[in-house]
Amino acid sequence: MVVEEFRTFTDWLLNEGALLTFVYIMAFSVVAGLLLGFIVSSFRVGPGEAFYSVSQTVFQAVPDLLQMRWRRIWAIARLAIKENIRLFVVTVAIFVLALSVAGWFIGGGSKYPERSYIAFLFFAAQVLVSIFAVLVSAFSLPNDIFSKTIYTVVTKPVRATEIVVGRFVGFALLGTVLLVIIGSLSYVFMQRGIDHSHELSEPITADKWLPIVDGFTPDGRRPFDPRAVYESSVLTTRNNEHVHRIAIVPLDGGGFEVVADETAGHTHDVKVVESDPATQRPTLVSFGPPRGNLRARRPIYSMPRGDLPALTLTDDKGTETRGVNVGEVWDYHKYIQGGTQATATFRFSGLSPERFVDQDSVQLDLNLAVFRTHIGDLRRRIEAEVELRNVVDVAETETAQVKFVKIPFETEEFKVQTLNIPRKIKNGTIRAQGQPDRTLQELDFFEDLASGGQLDLIIRCIDQKQYVGVARASIYFHAGDESFGWNYARGIVGVWAQMLAIVALSIALSTFLKGPVVLIGAVGVIVFGYSAKFILFVADSVLIGDPLKNIWGGGPLEALYRLVYQMNLQIPLPPGAGTALIKFTDAQLLLPGMKSLSFAVPRFENFNLSNYLAYGYAIDNQLLLINLAMALSFVLGMMLLGYFCFKTREIAAA
Template structure:
């Protein structure tokens, strides 16, 4: 559930909460709301957060990393310059507090395992007070080191940042106090429980960490802006050109990649055997995009980490830094050079791949269609249907279909609603699990379109999903269905205005204005109704003429005119699987019933079709069913045979909006590979600024594999939702052969493992957000399945890639700026 969608409702409820000491003014309420959103690091919205959710996560993560880096830098400087760790009394106190962290966590673990009683001092637990004392001592020790070091070695800007950090701390505490004072804290963070002033101050301290990071981030932004004003395009171009020349001269990398691509492509059709003829397009498209991705990733991974360390080692970088070249130009210039190579290779790979696909898959489609025509001419109906289905499936994969998806929920055999259907024990894809419905019962799979509640959200706090159908894409203006939809919309508007007019609190001027608007819309209703009736009468006349016409040419012309009066039928595509409890009769299809209903107008369409396993089922419904629904629709699927189960996932049924060009869609898929290469280039250049080339190479490889193969696991790791506990507890389970579900016996080893996990997990969790989500940038499966990569998805992926690449490049700039690379 996305917290961003639930927070406004909770905020509104909190204004009337008895916990509050009065209702704040609207500007103060909004200010606290946005201050909380920009400060609370634990709010991580899911895909429902959209661009706002992504921005909040990014800016909060960057600010916290800035805080950690800034404090770490000055503390290391303080230790090196002997302002800390000088065998003074406060150093020993800080050392004792450091060891008390382990003691306090161990006591908390023992309390949770019920090995010791939970002692309390007043309203606070003993372990809680001990934790607060440890944190306070370490903060004071760090504060002492920061003030001494910055006053001695820092500039005026560093002193201002230190003052700003303390003001941010006070601001965070003030926000936490304000949220408690006005009753917001109980509704948002305490699960509805009564919150205390200590809870507000604790929240304020957590918020202040993010706010302090914003102060440091502002200092970095100012420094970067100053550097940007000194950046020149000619120098960037010169460094980029030099990078391209080095890549060709040192390793012949582009030519090696092209040669390997050509060699593999020449023999690809020898080894790629699709499991079914209809899967040929998906197999070939997925393989080609994977080949492009692997070759470009390997090239970038090998080139980028070697560039800067090799120049520094061979001292060739001196000829660059001795010129008026900015450090940021050195970073971005190299990135531009490598991305130029990647761009050229992407274009070449895309052109060769498309030609190969047209030659292989395209020729197979044409051959299959010709075989289907021949089978029909020879009256081999079974072969004709089989070959026609194969050709249709192949052609569907070589398109860019635009689906409109709904939200899936289920009714069991008793008619009770559920978020999931029956689990028959088949292997599941946890990203989108499949459920089954029982045949010949009331069990139903329901796809809901419109503003619908998330079936997986709590019933007491439903999360709304926007699954509205873009009616304008299905109902053409000027047609019978288009005018009918417009008539329904105007009638709904008239009803709303009539209700608003009856409001007794309206002034005379507002009542007069409402009456004028109502009269205007009523007149418009009559006009649109007249146009609709005229179109419907014209359609009926043409239908009668078509039925009476004997001349084929004239009849075809009349049918063409009739089609222009109506919107095209709406295609519903489905991909279901059948779980068979009995084999049944050979060749007998499994039947399913589809009921499509407009919940606003009551219009419905019922059809029965044979389920084609491993194929896309396509059914058409009249466009009039969609008219007047405002984007709402309900599609119900039932299984008819009593001995079979029908399986489906949410994306298995959709309304087909349109079809695009496959070539353009394929290049969009390769653009995802280009974005991955850009992020990997930034990581490689960043690693090369402070590591030797072997370590930089391993670091780049580690980032790629973590982001491409283990990102989902790492996210589960940060949320502590992995079965079996943290790394140390999992190690204990592995050594003792305990399963993941059972609780460990409270032995000394188990308690120590849980204690170490409690210490390590909070430290490692923020670091996971440094790993780029390469999986999100990969859209090759979408292209291979024949679905369109939308421009909105490309924009989101581009912003995501920039959000990863930009910080890496800027951190590399600061490292290179503070590193001695010239004599």
């Protein structure tokens, strides 16, 4: 599943404490930095002089910040760009070379070739841009210091802030242009790679159109389109490793249309070229370009309402539950038992007509999992029911009218299933306390059910002894589609944010380390950032406790011990002073330290938004904002670190 982040920017910043964490880290870093500077200076020049030096550094930071001049920053930025223009060209050339080779391998045989394309292209872009960012920013300042060209710069009225910020601006600009080029090339490459058409493998004669009787074809299959009256036994030519079926669907106003099935994540528009004069059935059709494989669905997910969570499950007795455990997959999907009172209630807010592209119907997308405890009727899918119900204010429960409508459907696994709910729904029900239920001829989705934008959506599994699995992201109202190109650009913004963080990190390290050491340090921090979630998990499991034993093997020192002695993770360490020391060091020093650090380093895996593109979802602006804020706050921290390190460095002592 793609979507597991439902936070808004404000939630993340204020409620989840991102702002507070940032302030804590900055304050701690400043105090720790000054203290460290004072201690080091005290050893060298004595405490009095050290105090003077540290105070001077702090006081000079203000003019260094306020008296920055754009002209000087831009001069240094331009220099940084000119210095690395060759590496830039080489990187673009490597990417073009990679694309030309990749075309032989990507997408072949894949059911969803666009996913392979997006995964490869984003991986390549991330890796190349990250390597480029580290290389240009890690060696620039150390090379300047080594070659002493920095002498002619720092002896001009240039402030340390301008040197650090100027380099950042230069490298960030270069990286941005690189990303624009790589992104544009990737987009064109992907479009060309997945673009294809089909022809009929042979002409269709009248006898090749198989009639649909009682919802089944003569060979016992369900038609791919439930509206179909004929399905052709002639398939399309195999192109891009797949074929399509076609069917005849009658139109409401008379006549018919020919539709192609959805295979490999897309379908094609079908145009009738020739028809049989006697039966009017098409004998020759042409196919348009693929449709539906590159999309950006704009979903409206369920949201918490007051104290109520976005999704609540009840068991067969109607009691609130975490869902039924059906095995390993339980972690993500929560299962409800069929043929019982068990329900999954999704709470929606903000459903207004303006948010939907189609004003005549509302599209509900379902991405459900199914767990069968018996085979049942193989020709039928598991049946479920969705109930749409208006939200009644608790204070008005006694007087308010509950309006609802139930829509039965057959679940389709492993794909996004769409239910088109007409805006004017027939056969709704109205219920008022103390009165029998009344059937309404017609309900308006927005006025009667989602009045005030709020709606409860209840899922039930109808088939007994079968289970339907849901997650918060399983069901959403599909408000419309955004431009895929625009969504692609937003995906690239994620890579851009990562690039900014890496550039800032490398520049900060390069103010006090040599180029190769910066390279190793930056890679180390990036790996740490990618592993931050796991590190936090390990730290919490050791420090707080892990009754479910999700993590084995203890902290880093214990893990190292086990590695060296090739000891199984589940065997306890031999008792003794050594083990006590290892456990103490892990618990009191290493894990708390790593845990604290994990908050100071960006979660680099969050910058990869390619899954949204691959699975066809619009990247939420809130998520993009969170990513950008995360990257920029890290950049700010790194700029400050770089400034103080450069300011207090004896340039000519290197």
